[in-house]
Structures are given as C-alpha cells and as structure tokens.
Amino acid sequence: MARKSKLKDMLLHITIVISISVGMILFFFFVFLPSTTNHGETVTVPDIQGLSIDQLDEYVIKRGLRFEVGDSSFSNKYPSLAVLKQFPKPGSKVKENRKIIITLNRVNPPTVPVPDLIDRPLKNAQVVLKSNELNLGKTYYVPNIAFNAVIIMKYNGEEIEAGTEIPKGSTIELGLGNGYGNRDLTKSYSKLSGMAFDEARYYLMGIGLVVRNINNLGDSVDAPGFIYKQFPAPNSNIRVGNNVDLWVVPEYDSTKFEMYERQFQIKENLSSEN
Numbered sequence: 001m002a003r004k005s006k007l008k009d010m011l012l013h014i015t016i017v018i019s020i021s022v023g024m025i026l027f028f029f030f031v032f033l034p035s036t037t038n039h040g041e042t043v044t045v046p047d048i049q050g051l052s053i054d055q056l057d058e059y060v061i062k063r064g065l066r067f068e069v070g071d072s073s074f075s076n077k078y079p080s081l082a083v084l085k086q087f088p089k090p091g092s093k094v095k096e097n098r099k100i101i102i103t104l105n106r107v108n109p110p111t112v113p114v115p116d117l118i119d120r121p122l123k124n125a126q127v128v129l130k131s132n133e134l135n136l137g138k139t140y141y142v143p144n145i146a147f148n149a150v151i152i153m154k155y156n157g158e159e160i161e162a163g164t165e166i167p168k169g170s171t172i173e174l175g176l177g178n179g180y181g182n183r184d185l186t187k188s189y190s191k192l193s194g195m196a197f198d199e200a201r202y203y204l205m206g207i208g209l210v211v212r213n214i215n216n217l218g219d220s221v222d223a224p225g226f227i228y229k230q231f232p233a234p235n236s237n238i239r240v241g242n243n244v245d246l247w248v249v250p251e252y253d254s255t256k257f258e259m260y261e262r263q264f265q266i267k268e269n270l271s272s273e274n
Contacts, residue, residue: 045100047090053081053104060100070101076169080107109167116162117150122176125150129172137171143241147179183240185209191234192227194252200227201246208240216248217263226252228260 046059048067060067073084085103088094115132117125122139129136137154144151152175153160160166188207192200201211214221229247232238249260 041096042093043096043098045086045088045090045092045094045098048083048086048100048102049090050078051083052079053083056083056102064096065094065098065100067100067102069104071103072106073103074106074109074168076109078105080105109169111165112168114153114155114160114162114164114166114172117153117172117174118162119146120150122148122150122174125174133168134166135169135171137173139174139176141178141241142175143239144177145179146177149177151175151177178241183208185238185240185242186235189232189234189236189238192230192246195227197225197227197246197248204244209238210241210243211246212243213245214248215246215264215267217260217267218248218250223248223250225250228252228257 043064045065046063048056048059051059053069056067070087071085075084078084082105083102084105087101088098112132112134114134115128117128120128126136142151153162154173154175155164155166155170157173160172185207189209192203195203197216204211216223216225218225225248227246228249231245232242238244247260247264249256
C-alpha cells in the first residue's frame with residue numbers, strides 16, 4: 001500500500017508540474033508576448049513624400065512610428081530637406097514603432113560639367129543636355145554659315161565654356177548659326193523701285209535677304225505688280241539674313257505716287273481697325 005501511495009503522489013506531482021509548464025507556455029505565447037509585441041496591431045504608413053523634415057513629427061511620430069534618414073539625393077521638383085523617397089511605401093501595414101527609412105532632398109544641388117555643344121546640331125545638343133540633367137532654355141540665331149549648329153552657350157545670361165561646373169537642372173541658352181554668316185550686303189542691296197515684283201523677290205532671296213512683309217495694292221499678297229517702295233532704303237547698312245519689306249503697285253507710274261501713298265495709308269488704317 002505504501003508503494004502505491006508513493007506512486008500516486010509522484011504521478012500527481014508530475015501532472016502538476018506538466019500542467020504548470022503548459023500553462024506558463026500558453027501564458028507566454030498568448031498573453032505576455034502579444035502584450036509586449038503588439039501582436040495583431042498594425043499602423044498604416046502615411047505618405048510623407050514631399051514633406052519637409054520639420055513636418056515629420058506630426059505625420060510619423062504621432063502615428064506611433066519612427067523615421068531615420070537613410071540617404072540624400074536631389075530633385076529640383078521639391079524644396080531642400082523634403083522627403084524624396086520612403087520605405088515602407090505609403091499605405092503599407094506595419095507594427096507600431098516601426099522605423100521609416102527616408103531619402104532627403106539635398107540643400108545644395110550636385111554640380112555637373114557643361115558638355116561641349118559647340119558645332120553640334122540643335123537636336124543633338126538637346127539630347128546631350130537632357131542626358132546630363134540640364135535644361136534647354138531659349139535659342140536665338142547669330143551670323144554663321146553653320147545653320148542650326150550651336151555657336152554660343154550661355155548660362156544666366158553669360159557665355160560659358162564646356163567643362164564649367166554648374167548646378168544639376170540648370171538652364172542653358174544656345175546661340176545657333178543662321179546659315180548666312182556675317183557678310184555685308186550694303187553695296188549689293190540696290191534700288192528696287194520699278195522692278196517687277198517676282199523679279200525683285202528672287203533677287204533678294206538670291207543675295208541672302210528675307211522678304212518679310214509684302215504690302216500689295218493688288219488683289220492678293222502675291223498679285224503681279226511692280227516695286228513702289230522698299231524698307232530698309234537702298235544702300236542701307238544690311239547683312240545676309242536681314243529682313244526686307246516691299247510695297248507693290250499694279251503699275252509703276254511716277255505721276256501716281258501721291259495716289260499710291262493715299263491708297264497704302266487707307267489699307268493700313270483698315271488693317272489696324274480689324
């Protein structure tokens with residue numbers, strides 16, 4: 001009987017120990033651990049891209065999250081010290097106190113060397129500027145026989161040489177060749193009055209001048225007639241590529257000059273009213 005009693009006591013003790021152990025395990029995994037790790041509780045990551053670092057306390061810490069600057073980059077689309085990237089991404093579900101790694105916009109943009117665009121065609125220059133993260137500003141023409149080739153590069157209104165370091169995202173202005181050069185036509189630019197309209201137009205084009213405005217008393221701008229007046233006046237200081245305005249009358253008659261003037265004046269007044 002004594003042996004049976006001792007065996008029962010031992011089995012009872014073993015049962016109690018096992019029960020206590022199982023209870024502690026269950027308590028650890030289902031009560032203690034969830035309470036310390038916020039098991040099952042999540043927070044939605046807010047979108048903080050574009051926000052200043054000074055604004056992050058409101059958008060991150062108040063939501064039970066943390067942030068850490070992991071890197072810096074540059075974008076001219078955002079102000080200095082604004083968030084460019086974040087991880088985890090906006091809308092992600094994370095546990096409370098999770099750390100968000102952010103990339104900040106630099107205070108000073110990185111610099112890049114100005115590429116050598118001289119003598120390059122405009123289209124090629126555009127591609128090169130874009131690949132160097134620079135922007136094309138206004139273009140203008142300068143006297144040079146290389147049509148649409150880059151002759152001058154400017155930054156902030158000043159000529160700039162290839163290799164000069166400037167901020168990434170800067171704008172470069174380009175002076176392009178007009179295809180004519182700088183040839184002086186003062187002696188070649190003669191009096192056109194009395195010349196047939198078509199003959200005068202082809203003559204001007206042949207010496208490298210551009211017919212801009214045609215004031216014709218005929219039925220249309222291209223109606224046949226004769227040159228009555230020209231601007232600039234004959235023998236003016238003029239160069240290849242300059243513009244010339246022409247006044248055309250149905251017939252060239254020196255006795256009708258006053259009438260022509262009145263008719264051109266009436267036509268000009270009607271145009272200005274419209």
